[in-house]
Amino acid sequence: MKVSHRIFDFLPGCYLILSPKAPEFIILDVNNAYLAVSHSTRDIIGKPLFEVFPDNPDDPEASGVKNLTASLEQVLKTRKPHEMAIQRYDTRRPGQNNFTIRYWKPVNIPVLANDGTVECIIHSVEEVTNVMLLRKGMKQQDSLNQHHIRDAILTTQEMERMEISQELHDNVNQILHTARLYLEKATLTSTSQQEFVKYGHALVEKAIDEVKDLSQSLRQFSKEERQLTDVLEEILGQIGELNQLNISKSIELPDESLIESKVKTTIIRILQEQLTNVVKHAEAKNVYIGVNFKDGNLELTIKDDGKGFDMKTNKSGQGFQNIKSRAAIMDGRVLITSYPGDGCVIQVFLPVS
Known part of the structure; x- marks a missing residue:
């Protein structure tokens, strides 16, 4: 395939032209911007893509070759452009063995022949290393x-x-x-x-x-020293006496000696906060509480069947912010899932040392 090098070389973006033959994906051409950003020379033309740009052998989690191969194969299969997620793909200068950490935003675009087959693939990249670091x-x-x-x-x-x-x-x-x-x-x-x-x-x-x-x-400290299961049962019993919610629960804590008192307090406070939110705002009839150990974490799940909310348009209120802050203090994390008319699910994961 002949390309006007004068136009191609002066394009502002960074481009490779690749053969559609997998898995080699031979480099057919390259523009000046790509050579500059990748610290390469025109000697790469005619060579397999991943021979020129292999994974960093010093990074056991390197997945650049795997992910880029999957994207190129998808382009061949669908004959449609594919924009990849931001990808770490380390590179090295010619004649050097040391790799430099690099982040890229790649796009792969098929060029179709008259019969609809893929004639070549334009591989475009934008470096975003500084932003990611x-x-x-x-x-x-x-x-x-x-x-x-x-x-x-x-x-x-x-x-x-x-x-x-x-x-x-x-x-x-x-x-x-x-x-x-x-x-x-x-x-x-x-x-x-x-x-x-x-x-x-x-x-x-x-x-x-x-x-x-x-x-x-000192009430909060005395509660910490009690069995967490007993305190949770007490809180749920108090909510149940209000006759506003049907409560179902699954509390499986076979060894509470693993739980530090400050972790107990965090779980108790988050449960109290969210149950208050449900009673005041959710218009729910049923709520489920789950507490258990899993993968080194103490997990708390609170699920209601209330009116829910649109997570794209509605930002979390102060109650959710308090929950996230409490979890963050304990190096934990919070996942919140909600849809209009479909209730809300809060999952809290606190590491247990």
Whole structure:
């Protein structure tokens, strides 16, 4: 096939012309832009595509050859253009063995003969390496930020524990100490015995009230130490008593000793958040709750048959954002699936160490 090299060479895009014969896909021609971006020379003309551009042998997950072959074979089969997803395909300079990480956006276009057969394939690429590396850098930074957030939360919890400990020492302990003094005084004198007992009793009552107040602030920690199954059953029982939802469940946690208390708390809070969302907004009649271990994760599934929503047009509300934030703090992930009139499914995956 003859190509006007003057026009072809000065096209702004990066193009190869390939023979339609698989699996070799011989390089028939190449323009200047492609040579520049791939660090190649015209010596590649006449050679098999994957001999010139093999996979990076140092990357065990390299799939460039496999994916590009599949795309070219699809073009031959359908005789229609195929736009590939962004693809990592490392390259090397002529005469060098070291590969450089590269990302590409490839498109393969068939050129048809008069009889409808594929005469050749135009392979076009756009390099997007800088964009992809920037995205990866931002993702790594986001992951680092999540670790910082988690550390900050754990530090805050530790400070709260210290405050409670100080409250016990500086307040309740002092009240009980004073009460003991009154009661000891009552045993040493007969003249005002009843008065000292009265004061001591009043101080003990005050200490009891102070401990009750502290116990309320510690409820989340006491729940963590309980069996997660019992807490989940308690929450579902409370929702069931409202007679607004039919609840079905599958809770399979054969070994709860694997679950850290902070993971338990995260599951409990997410369940409470989403059940509140369902009761307030979903207009659902039935809800299913599933909790189990799978592939090193503690999985929570919450599925309702409510009105659902269009995920393309409706952004997640504050409730969903809270759920995602809680999961992210624990290095977990959340999948939300919903369609108008078809309810909503939330799946939460939290790693269990």
